[in-house]
Amino acid sequence: MAAGEASDVVSLVLRGSLITLKRKCGRPRCRCAQGGLHETPALSLNVGGRTTIITLRPEEIPEIKAALERYHEARVRLDQQVRAGVAMLRERHRRGPAKKGALSNRR
Numbered sequence: 231m232a233a234g235e236a237s238d239v240v241s242l243v244l245r246g247s248l249i250t251l252k253r254k255c256g257r258p259r260c261r262c263a264q265g266g267l268h269e270t271p272a273l274s275l276n277v278g279g280r281t282t283i284i285t286l287r288p289e290e291i292p293e294i295k296a297a298l299e300r301y302h303e304a305r306v307r308l309d310q311q312v313r314a315g316v317a318m319l320r321e322r323h324r325r326g327p328a329k330k331g332a333l334s335n336r337r
Contacts, residue, residue: 243304244297246275251285 252267254260262268271286273294286294 241300242293242297243300244273244275244294245301246273246298248272248291248294248298249274249283251283 249272251270251272253270254262255268257263271288271291273284273286275282275284
């Protein structure tokens with residue numbers, strides 16, 4: 231597999247938003263000079279505290295939408311696990327202190 235290629239075995243998972251960039255190309259006789267801007271699909275995401283925009287080809291949009299949905303589904307599952315963990319911890323605290331040595335035998 232070449233550097234930078236995604237493996238076919240692992241499904242693509244992406245965080246971010248699909249956006250449409252609108253811009254003028256700069257050619258004086260182009261339709262965009264009169265207001266009909268060019269549109270390009272892009273993925274906007276935060277990487278290391280900085281917003282990054284990756285332009286996309288139109289044929290990539292279904293794959294990117296599916297990858298964004300996989301991220302959303304994984305995030306929902308993770309949030310459910312966190313809520314269950316917090317509930318378990320609260321229940322443990324509600325029952326009172328653990329018996330001495332109860333956790334130390336679980337190695």
